Amino acid sequence: MTTALITGATAGIGAAFARRLARDGHHLVLVARDKERLREHATALHDRHGVEVSVLAADLAADKGISAVEKRLSEREHPVDLLVNNAGFGNKGRYLDVPVEDELTMLKVHCEAVLRLTSAAVAGMRERGRGGVVNVASVAAFVPRGTYGASKAWVVQFTQGAAKDLAGSGVRLMALCPGFVRTEFHERAGMDSGNIPGWMWLDADAVAGAAMKDLARGRSLCIPDARYKALMGAARLLPRELLSKASTTTGRRYGPR
Ligand SMILES: NC(=O)c1ccc[n+]([C@@H]2O[C@H](COP(=O)([O-])OP(=O)(O)OC[C@H]3O[C@@H](n4cnc5c(N)ncnc54)[C@H](OP(=O)(O)O)[C@@H]3O)[C@@H](O)[C@H]2O)c1
Numbered sequence: 001m002t003t004a005l006i007t008g009a010t011a012g013i014g015a016a017f018a019r020r021l022a023r024d025g026h027h028l029v030l031v032a033r034d035k036e037r038l039r040e041h042a043t044a045l046h047d048r049h050g051v052e053v054s055v056l057a058a059d060l061a062a063d064k065g066i067s068a069v070e071k072r073l074s075e076r077e078h079p080v081d082l083l084v085n086n087a088g089f090g091n092k093g094r095y096l097d098v099p100v101e102d103e104l105t106m107l108k109v110h111c112e113a114v115l116r117l118t119s120a121a122v123a124g125m126r127e128r129g130r131g132g133v134v135n136v137a138s139v140a141a142f143v144p145r146g147t148y149g150a151s152k153a154w155v156v157q158f159t160q161g162a163a164k165d166l167a168g169s170g171v172r173l174m175a176l177c178p179g180f181v182r183t184e185f186h187e188r189a190g191m192d193s194g195n196i197p198g199w200m201w202l203d204a205d206a207v208a209g210a211a212m213k214d215l216a217r218g219r220s221l222c223i224p225d226a227r228y229k230a231l232m233g234a235a236r237l238l239p240r241e242l243l244s245k246a247s248t249t250t251g252r253r254y255g256p257r
Helices: 012-023 035-049 063-074 100-128 146-165 204-216 226-237 240-249
Strands: 003-007 027-032 053-057 082-085 131-136 171-176
Touching (some): 003 063, 012 027, 012 131, 012 204, 027 035, 053 063, 063 100, 100 131, 100 146, 100 171, 131 146, 131 204, 171 204
Parallel strands (some): 003 027, 027 053, 082 131, 131 171
């Protein structure tokens, strides 16, 4: 039996990974901030799938939280075979509307935590000659979209670079780049997602399923869903100015403060 550690495992895409991996028979370590919610999810997954599920309450915007998860990932006697760095959030507002501290918090969760947790996990995986890391980025990585898009672009570049460096070691790294997914993300960020056309929405379970398939195929980048693959292909051909305009307006209406 293998063990998977998922950050942001209590909602949206992280919860979908937890369901998928439990169904496939993996033991789980669930990470998020809300202890009560973590316990509820752990009990439900254990009761339904019979796998061992432990919880680790940690805030990945704080050094203490990141260190606690690094420590768990470094335990050689209870190895983690698959890490899903999924925890993330959006900020409410455009550049200069968002306080710099909130932008720095985003970089801490989306970049520093991902770097530190990947490194903690991969060290043991390389020694064992097997393991996997899925770093959840976004299609926002490929378009100009403020600090959010920039942080996700970092995730893609970092993950693909590390995957190349570790080629042949038995350790697989993959960046996952979904489009709009129905989760708590937009509501938490105070975003009005009403202008996003219905066809652009993806299902979190389908996203997790596509990711696991592409990881098994040895891909270092996964864009779930053919529609988004086509969109991202087209985006490469669009003039930067036009791309910038389309990307800053789509799904970026904010509710009242
Ligand atoms: N939804 C989309 O349209 C979409 C599209 C592309 C990429 N993504 C990316 O997918 C990932 C998951 O997003 P989602 O849509 O599933 O969001 P979500 O439904 O809001 O879930 C976010 C999860 O992350 C946890 N979390 C948030 N901040 C955290 C922190 N500081 N420390 C530890 N855990 C934290 C939350 O639990 P607690 O609040 O209890 O900590 C929750 O479990 C993110 O990286 C996001 O950028 C989302």
